[in-house]
Amino acid sequence: MALQILAIKDRHSLHQAFTELKVDPYGIEIMLPKAIHYLIRARGISCIAATILKQEMLSLGAEAALPREALTGGSRKTDCLLIGSRAHFEALIKKLAVQPFGLATIGQELRDSLKRFEKPDFVLRLPRQNLRLGAKPLIMGIINLTPDSFSGDGLYGPRAVDAARELALRMAAEGADILDIGGESSRPGARAVSAREELRRTIPVIKALARHSAIPLSIDTCKPEVAHAALENGASIVNDITGLKNSRMRALVRRYRAGAVIMHMRGTPRTMQKQPVYTSLIVDLMAFFRQAIGKALETGIPEDALIIDPGIGFGKTLENNLEILSRLEEFKILGLPILVGVSRKSFIGKILGTQPQERIIGSVASCVVAASRGAHILRVHDVKETAQALKITRAIIQTKRYNLS
Numbered sequence: 551m552a553l554q555i556l557a558i559k560d561r562h563s564l565h566q567a568f569t570e571l572k573v574d575p576y577g578i579e580i581m582l583p584k585a586i587h588y589l590i591r592a593r594g595i596s597c598i599a600a601t602i603l604k605q606e607m608l609s610l611g612a613e614a615a616l617p618r619e620a621l622t623g624g625s626r627k628t629d630c631l632l633i634g635s636r637a638h639f640e641a642l643i644k645k646l647a648v649q650p651f652g653l654a655t656i657g658q659e660l661r662d663s664l665k666r667f668e669k670p671d672f673v674l675r676l677p678r679q680n681l682r683l684g685a686k687p688l689i690m691g692i693i694n695l696t697p698d699s700f701s702g703d704g705l706y707g708p709r710a711v712d713a714a715r716e717l718a719l720r721m722a723a724e725g726a727d728i729l730d731i732g733g734e735s736s737r738p739g740a741r742a743v744s745a746r747e748e749l750r751r752t753i754p755v756i757k758a759l760a761r762h763s764a765i766p767l768s769i770d771t772c773k774p775e776v777a778h779a780a781l782e783n784g785a786s787i788v789n790d791i792t793g794l795k796n797s798r799m800r801a802l803v804r805r806y807r808a809g810a811v812i813m814h815m816r817g818t819p820r821t822m823q824k825q826p827v828y829t830s831l832i833v834d835l836m837a838f839f840r841q842a843i844g845k846a847l848e849t850g851i852p853e854d855a856l857i858i859d860p861g862i863g864f865g866k867t868l869e870n871n872l873e874i875l876s877r878l879e880e881f882k883i884l885g886l887p888i889l890v891g892v893s894r895k896s897f898i899g900k901i902l903g904t905q906p907q908e909r910i911i912g913s914v915a916s917c918v919v920a921a922s923r924g925a926h927i928l929r930v931h932d933v934k935e936t937a938q939a940l941k942i943t944r945a946i947i948q949t950k951r952y953n954l955s
Contacts, residue, residue: 561586561668583636590632590639590663592656593833597623599651600630606645612638639664666885672926674887675854676766676786676809681727683887683926686944689936690768690929691726692893693717695733695751714755715762722765725937728787729763730929731755731780732770736791736864738823738896745775753779760784768811774798781806787857791815791864793842800849811857811889812842816865826865832877835860839884857927859889863896871897875916878923891929892916914939 558564564585568578592603597620604614612634620628634642639660646657671684681688693714695705705713718729733751734743748771759767760783768787769780774796777788781802787809794800794812803810814835816826828834839858846856858881860874871892881888892898898912899905910932917928917936921943930936 558585583640586636587634588632588636588639588664590660592630592632594627595630595656596651597621597626597628599653599656600628602649602651602653603630603632603642603656606642607632607634607638610634610638610641612642636664663883667882669882669885672887673854674809674857675807675852677781677807678786679764679766681766687921687925687940688727688927689725689933689940690728690730690889690927691718691721691933692929692931693721693729693731693755694735695731695755696735710751711754711758715758718759718763718765721933722763724934726765726933728766728768728927729759730768730770730787730789731759731785732789733776734771736770736819738819738863740819742820745773748773748776749779752776753783756780756785757783766809768809772796772799774802777802781808787811789813789859791819791861793838794846795842797849800846800851803846803855804850807855809855809857810846810851811859812839812846813859813864813889814838814861819864823865826867826870828870831870831873832880835874836881836884839881843884843886853886857887857889858884859891859929862890862892866897868897868900871895875919875923878920878925882924887926888924889927889929890917890920890925892920893930893932910935918943 556567558567561582564582565578568581573581592600600616600620604616607614612632614633615631617628619625632639643657643661646653646660648654671682674681674683693705695710695714705717714731721729731752733748752769752771756767756769766787767785768789769777769785770789771777771780772790772792777799781788785808788799788803789811790799791813793814794803794810802808817824843856847853860878860881862871862874866874875892878888878890893913894906894909898909898916902909902912904912913930913932914935917930918939920928921940928936
């Protein structure tokens with residue numbers, strides 16, 4: 551006899567393993583939920599509800615972890631870590647539906663959260679076309695129209711429009727799915743520029759690219775007047791580093807039926823790296839996104855127009871950036887596509903001891919990790935290198951891995 555421990559972590563691979571073992575299709579559907587396991591943390595629930603949750607999980611053959619104080623009556627509110635298979639949670643949700651102490655609400659939130667977390671793909675609705683986001687991450691090519699870009703690739707001066715058009719055509723040929731045009735640097739410590747100057751830098755380029763390319767254009771701005779002009783002249787996405795905080799910006803996105811990136815940033819570019827501190831990094835970011843998404847939906851922006859970006863490098867320490875990337879999959883609970891911008895950023899330089907132009911390999915490695923953890927869009931300077939790395943990654947992931955016959 552020979553034993554084999556299978557490194558299977560996703561539903562597709564599990565299904566493949568069952569199929570190659572020639573398991574009956576009906577049996578596969580029964581067993582798949584039993585093979586998928588989750589750790590789910592419920593925060594701030596009553597100790598009574600937590601105790602009942604533990605009892606119900608134990609009755610199902612699963613488990614729940616509670617602090618000692620929750621069991622001894624030392625506190626009224628507690629967190630609870632639920633440990634079980636997908637099948638366990640399906641059974642738990644049915645049980646909670648008829649329970650008191652707010653457990654029915656917890657059950658409904660469990661159902662909704664799992665549904666959002668397991669959503670396999672998205673369709674991003676844009677004014678001129680829709681983009682499908684799923685197994686293949688899309689690449690957003692960066693076109694900086696600034697003299698002070700941290701990456702040293704800013705296009706500025708009398709030839710900016712021609713240079714941007716040439717860069718856009720090259721990026722499209724290399725595999726870019728979206729082009730992100732920005733006229734104001736958001737590097738740490740950067741000073742703001744006027745709306746008039748930002749318009750002067752970006753709108754001629756957007757007009758030119760809209761005429762010569764069918765690739766969706768994104769305007770990287772936090773100024774409503776710049777977003778307005780960009781959307782009027784061919785842009786389809788607003789990439790807002792301030793997370794759509796401005797009500798005028800939200801109104802514009804709704805009016806033009808544009809896509810919108812909600813990014814997290816602590817403070818402003820001038821202040822964001824001055825001792826960034828979080829109570830609990832991922833929890834704090836989740837709270838920010840839930841509030842920002844709620845405001846967007848209240849404004850009338852449809853859910854299928856929204857993207858979230860955890861804001862790597864925007865008010866984050868080196869350790870914060872690495873934690874976000876390692877736990878990126880947790881943001882899937884929000885039920886929206888995830889954009890990640892790691893390209894040439896300072897956390898890579900701190901690890902490698904390199905300048906921005908020497909961070910291509912580090913950037914590509916970070917993109918591959920982000921894609922493996924659920925990123926749907928990768929915002930990059932180096933399109934060709936990123937596209938090649940992702941192609942190799944997909945070939946490895948999609949190959950037939952489990953020959954069990």
